[in-house]
Amino acid sequence: MPLAVIPLFGPISISESLVAMVAICTVYLLVQLSRERIPAGLKLLPGPQSIPIIGNVMELGLNPHLSLTTMSKRFGNVFKIHIGTRPVVVLSGGETVRQALIKQGDDFAGRPDLFSFQYINNGKSLAFSTDQAGVWRHRRKLAQNALRSFSTLEGQTPEYSCALEEHISKEGLYLVERLRKVTKAEGCFDPFRHIVVSVANVICGMCFGRRYSHDHEELVSLVNLSDEFGQVAGNGNPADFIPFLRFLPSKTMETFVDINRRFNKFVQRIVREHYETYDKNNIRDITDSLIDHCEDRKLDENSNVQVSDEKIVGIVNDLFGAGFDTVSTALSWSVMYLVAYPEIQEKLHQELMEKVGNDRKPCLTDKNNLPLLESFITEMFRHSSFMPFTIPHCTTKDTSLNGYFIPKNTCVFINQWQINHDPDQWKEPSMFNPDRFLSEDGVEINKTEAEKVMVFGLGKRRCIGEYIGRSEVFLFLAILIQRLKFSSLPGEMPDMTPNYGLTMKHSRCMLTVAPRPGFEEFSSESLD
């Protein structure tokens, strides 16, 4: 007797019905088993529906920091998207991010195994690789110690409080001359083109004990071509998550691979020269100090650290790379804001005249004495949020956040842009208003407000170059504002639209400068 009659297939027997039921049950059980098992008391992560194979890539669009901010309004501070077939957890909201990166720091301290990261520093990057926790911790400590010793080292001349101040101050004064000369000769200049070489020279001085001329072709082309680097290394690059895209021709990817190859070659050549001239009794720079660490370790029979020399000396590659792109992007944005808000530029110049004057160079200790400049810098960091996400994180074990279960090895995006533009935290977040960081009497920085801004990450993976980065932005800017007035070309408005990437840059543009009273003469000092 047929159990049911389906016109298309004809009558179904009892045995066929049983087979069908077993098949349905098996599929159901398999689906249940393949679903995440959620420990009791925890919730499944919310998030948008995703399309098979591509996931939510289309919704990310060209500005993932904005689309993920919009999604956070719907799904909350912890939600899940899919990029390709890979789940990615997105964290927003200052409190939630603090909970994850500080209170549960170890759980969120990993890096995901992303396709493009294998090209950065030949897959041996301190910042981007999936090093085991012990190896990463050891390398991070070495890098921190090296940065600390070579920035606090005494300067060559007593007028500077430390080597870092000396490097920045000399490069800052040279940059002023350079911008004036180019303006005189050509009528205008591309700010990023010149700033990036000056900033690269500061980190080159510390890492390699040398600086380069602004006309040094190899360095100039290397540091000026980092746009494609940021586009590929930025959070949400589809080729990192959708394997077949790796096999499709991509100009951006080709340039990314080429930049990394040239960058590695440039650093490796300098490292080789350092090995050839290394003298234990004369440690000249960070590269020497890392070589020295490897040599000492070989003599230490009790040493149990399993990190190759290549991975130790390769730390300079990270320091150099991270040290020029971020700081030059910050300075270039600062100059754009000065031009876009001329009345603020005048106030900052006035403050410098009152507190420093014309007779001496600004120095690092002026920082506490220049609240307007400090608030301008803090607002530049917040408003531009030019690192919209941190470098992607990864969970190191099964964990939970705000009651949601997050499995081990989940890729995690931290949306710094959302934190810096959260309307629950900031009054009129889209307005550029440095005064929001001043105390009521205007004489000091409101530290509580300033600490809400997130641009250097937090917790275990927090940027190790923060002190150097902040010092550079402050001192370069103080020197530039003291001596120059920046303007856009007549009839042109500065284009402040950011281009998405690991570090978001403004479009290249042309500006002009005029010397401030007292600085009309060209300096006889020349570093080139």
Ligand code: HEM
């Ligand atoms: C304005 C300047 C800078 C900004 C905004 C900045 C921002 C950041 C951010 C957001 C991260 C990722 C944090 C995370 O993944 O959670 C980071 C990591 C890092 N930064 Fe910076 N940075 C700056 C300057 C520097 C400088 C000058 C250096 C070195 C001289 C440096 C070296 C590093 C390194 C090595 C890491 C990787 C740390 C790790 O993975 O453990 N940064 N930075």
